[in-house]
Amino acid sequence: MTLVLNDDDVARLVTMAECIDVVEAAYRDLGLGLAVNAPRRDTFLPSSRPEAYYSFKTIEGGLERLGVMAQRINSDLITYPAVDGVRRRVKVPNAPGGRYVGLVFLYSTDTLELLAIITDGHLQRLRVAATTAVGARYLARPDARTLALFGSGWQAEAAAWAIAAVRPLERIRIFSPTPEHRASLARRLDGHLAARVMASSTPEEALGGADIIATATNAQQPVVLGAGVAAGTHLTCITTLEFDDEAWRRCGVIVTSSPPGGYENYRSGGLAVREVLSDRDRRDGAEAGRFELYRDKIHLLSDLLVERAPGRTDPGQITLLDKSWGLGIEFAAVGKLVYDRAQAAGAGHQLPGDWFTQVSHP
Numbered sequence: 001m002t003l004v005l006n007d008d009d010v011a012r013l014v015t016m017a018e019c020i021d022v023v024e025a026a027y028r029d030l031g032l033g034l035a036v037n038a039p040r041r042d043t044f045l046p047s048s049r050p051e052a053y054y055s056f057k058t059i060e061g062g063l064e065r066l067g068v069m070a071q072r073i074n075s076d077l078i079t080y081p082a083v084d085g086v087r088r089r090v091k092v093p094n095a096p097g098g099r100y101v102g103l104v105f106l107y108s109t110d111t112l113e114l115l116a117i118i119t120d121g122h123l124q125r126l127r128v129a130a131t132t133a134v135g136a137r138y139l140a141r142p143d144a145r146t147l148a149l150f151g152s153g154w155q156a157e158a159a160a161w162a163i164a165a166v167r168p169l170e171r172i173r174i175f176s177p178t179p180e181h182r183a184s185l186a187r188r189l190d191g192h193l194a195a196r197v198m199a200s201s202t203p204e205e206a207l208g209g210a211d212i213i214a215t216a217t218n219a220q221q222p223v224v225l226g227a228g229v230a231a232g233t234h235l236t237c238i239t240t241l242e243f244d245d246e247a248w249r250r251c252g253v254i255v256t257s258s259p260p261g262g263y264e265n266y267r268s269g270g271l272a273v274r275e276v277l278s279d280r281d282r283r284d285g286a287e288a289g290r291f292e293l294y295r296d297k298i299h300l301l302s303d304l305l306v307e308r309a310p311g312r313t314d315p316g317q318i319t320l321l322d323k324s325w326g327l328g329i330e331f332a333a334v335g336k337l338v339y340d341r342a343q344a345a346g347a348g349h350q351l352p353g354d355w356f357t358q359v360s361h362p
Contacts, residue, residue, distance in 0.1 A: 001350040001352065001353050002113070002114045002116065002351045002352075003116040003339060003347075003349070003350060004118075004351060005117070005338060005348040005349075006118075007119050007123075009338070009342060009347050009348055010122040010338050011122050013338055013345065013347060014334070014338055014341055016129065016165050017165045019126045019337065020134060020137075020166065022333040022334060023127060023130040023134060023330055023333050024137070024305065025065075026063055026333035027134065027301050027305050028302070028305040028306060029065055030302040030329055031300075031302035031305050031308065034065055035061065035063050035064065035332075036061060037061040037258070037329060038061070038328060040059050041057065042056070049077070049079075049092075051079055052077050052078060052079045054075075054076070054077060055076040055077070056073075056076075057073070057074040058072065058074075059071070059072045060072075061328020061330070062109060062328070062329070063332045063333060066333070066336045067108060067109045068106055068108060068109060068115070068332050068335070070104055070328055070329075070331040070332035070335050071105045071107075071328070072104045072105075073102070073103050073104075074101065074102045075102075076092075076100070076101070076102075078091060078092070079092060080220065084178075086177070086220070087220040088217075088218045088219055088220065089220060090218060102119065102121060102124065103119060104116075104120050104123060104331050104335050105117055106332070106335040106339055113356070114356040115339055116342070116348075120331075123334055123338065125155055125157075125158040127331060127333075128155060128158065128323060128326070129159050129161060131330060132159050132238075133162035133163055134166075134301065134305075135323070136162075136163050136212060136321070138311050139312050139320075139321060140166075140212050140234035140312075143211070144169075144211035144234065145167070145168065145169060145170040145171065146170065146171045146172075146211050146212070147163055147164075147167075147169050147171070147210065147212045148200075148210035148212070148213045149172055149173065149174045149206070149214050150175055150176065150203070150213070150214070150215040150223050150224055152174060152181040152184070153217070156174075156216035159214045160172055160189050160214075161193070163212060163214060164193050164194070164195060170196065171195055171198070171209075172186075172193070172195045172196070172197045173198050173199075173205065173210070174186050174197065174198070174200060174206065175201075175202065175203050175205070175206035179199070179201070182199040183199045185199075186198055203223070203224065203228070204228065210230070211233060211234065212233065212235075213236070214235075214236045215236070215238060215243065216238045217239075217242060219241075221241055222243060222247075224242065224243050225244050225246065225247070226243065226244050226248070231316040231318065232316045232317065233319075234312075234319045235318065236321040236322075237320070238323055240287040240322055240324045243320070245290065247318075249294075250318050251294075251297065251320045252317040252318060253297060253299070253310060253312060253317065253319045254320045254322060255321050256298060256300060256323075256324070256325070257301050257323050257324070257327060258325040258326075258327050259291075259300075287324070301321070
């Protein structure tokens with residue numbers, strides 16, 4: 001049988017702490033040569049909306065220890081509007097009913113069968129935040145107690161859950177450009193986390209006394225300036241450009257979830273797509289430039305976990321975890337956890353397995 005599971009199932013079946021543990025184990029497997037990833041692929045086409053383009057994205061990875069291979073597929077409509085003067089990457093819910101299309105397909109490497117089809121919304125935020133937390137677990141100072149959180153969307157909320165799971169936070173200060181959004185997130189988190197959560201009216205207020213600075217935005221330019229980062233701080237970002245070049249320069253150790261890359265295919269989308277993607281093109285160039293400039297202090301998370309790369313060596317050192325590029329092993333690890341829990345709980349909808357197999361030679 002093939003299980004079909006939605007976001008509500010995922011949220012109900014697994015905890016953030018469990019996801020952090022399985023993602024850490026997956027990265028360690030990668031460092032030991034017991035996991036595999038295919039390069040992320042992004043293919044673009046023009047859409048009927050002049051300000052948007054169609055994006056088809058795939059990420060794949062497998063874990064020998066768990067006997068699974070996962071493929072994450074997104075069918076998206078992407079725009080780059082300016083919000084409060086800042087260029088942002090925004091997905092449009094253009095499927096019927098104002099919905100998004102993102103799916104994780106989980107396969108058995110033993111029986112070959114399709115074990116599960118899982119909507120990727122909640123799983124996506126869990127696997128990104130879990131990787132952020134693994135970085136904080138190994139790079140943030142053990143006495144870190146104050147988090148400055150930049151962003152107030154669904155991924156920022158998950159980042160707060162995750163970092164609170166690996167450090168006993170006492171204070172979380174949130175800044176985002178919209179006062180209502182940052183206040184709303186502060187209220188939600190304040191009732192669920194042990195830390196005191198406050199909305200900050202300025203970036204400087206959020207940064208004051210921060211031991212960890214986490215960015216989780218869709219901004220296409222820096223939201224935190226390195227000049228305001230104190231010695232000993234751990235930084236973590238969702239996109240490379242959320243911290244400026246000064247922040248990168250001041251870091252003693254930079255750890256990335258994977259090497260950069262993955263947008264070379266867009267040029268086949270024609271002139272209309274290239275025009276919409278001009279900001280994406282500039283961002284890719286800036287990211288590549290940083291990785292080249294600071295290559296001597298950039299290491300892979302998988303290498304850090306098997307002690308082939310250095311971690312924090314001094315309490316005053318500034319460290320950075322760059323979570324820009326997702327790996328298929330993250331979806332394989334969390335997807336298998338969700339699948340096992342669903343099997344035990346009898347959750348989800350079952351489809352006949354022979355719907356997805358055949359007797360003819362492929």
